[in-house]
Amino acid sequence: MILITEFMDEAWVDWLRARTDIDYQPDLPDRPDDLARSATGAAALIVRNRTQVRGDLLDTGFRVVGRLGVGLDNIDTDGCRARGIEVIPATGANTLSVAEYVVTTAAMLLRGAYFMRPAMEAGDWPRGPAGQGREIAGKVLGLLGYGAIAREAARLGRALGMSVIAHDPFAGDFEGAEAVTRDALLARADVVSLHVPLTEETKGLIGAGALAAMKPGAVLVNAARGGIVDERALCDALRDGRLAGAALDCFATEPLGAENPFADVPNLILTPHVGGVTAEANARVSEMIARAVADRLDLPA
Incomplete structure (x- = not known):
């Protein structure tokens, strides 16, 4: 059986x-x-x-x-x-599905206009703020971890005109990306995407310090594992405007429960651990x- x-x-x-x-x-x-x-x-x-x-x-x-x-x-x-x-x-x-999630969600976060629905439903016409979004072409995609999914995300990002940098102490090669230090990646990337397992070393890897080190106006995508990102520190960074947006597909606690920190956090996409599920x-x-x-x-x- x-x-x-x-x-x-x-x-x-x-x-x-x-x-x-x-x-x-x-x-x-x-x-x-x-x-x-x-x-x-x-x-x-x-x-x-x-x-x-x-x-x-x-x-x-x-x-x-x-x-x-x-x-x-x-x-x-x-x-x-x-x-x-x-x-x-x-x-x-499910490599392609996760990679597509990373790149398409990053494009949505950079464009920003997709968050205007509540204002429009209220009768406003926020064309000015909505028109401040950015193109994904010409942006830097930073991949923390460079396994199969990250490499596919790199391929898709390059096809959209992005340049790709990556950090992974265990990668055998960095074909399709420029190898950089973790600090350099956080400082240079317009999009930071996480591609590491959850271990004692990676738990809380993206905390207040790492978020503060990210390029102003950058966006963060986590379709890897919950627990890698300090969720409360991320919410603070989004409320303060240090980051332009973030997408989380996985969480420290799943399902979230009523005590989660995400209520009324701006420019935040939440999905129920479905990056690899199409x-x-x-x-x-x-x-x-x-x-x-x-x-x-x-x-x-």
Whole structure:
């Protein structure tokens, strides 16, 4: 039996169902007390980013975890390795969707006119402020981290006339970008986009100090992981006008809850961790993981 704990492309759920028993409960992360019970007897789990694959869950007997995405911070990979549990991420399947999110959202933030709807609905005609937006062509795209998604964002940015700089102490090369220090990137970039995992070293990486070091009028995009950005410090920077805008697709706490700091913060785009989730990416991710899990369980191709 395969337990699927979060949403998956229905065609590939059916593809798996034709080959083995499937327990499809896409709301299971909202019912954590039921998770271990449902996993007992499963040969494999298929999860996204909300299911916490750790603790007692690791001892319920599954042999494979298929991750519908690439980040693994919700999975105790060391614990899985110690128990012989294979973890399979959908590497590359949603790269284009995240990269498109980064570049198109950056263009919206630079243009600024898309925030004028409330004033227009109130009867105003804010053509003057709306006409102060900027083109994305000629701007500097700064990528903190230079893995596959950042490289695709760099390609798209260059196609729109941007120049690209990047900082990544672990990158083997910087093809398509100029390698710079972190401080230089913050000082030069018109758009700062984050492409690093959440680790002890990157937690709070973009705090008050980093935000103050950014180029005046720059915009920030985080479609990587929550916790990398100090959310309250970012809200302060937006309220003070030090930054022109920001977009967050991932958060320190998901869902946000009522005590989040974002109410009435200007020039801020919030999306519910969907940078890598489009119809096309969901189909690619689901197919990759369905086929990989079926292969590991020796199910028919």
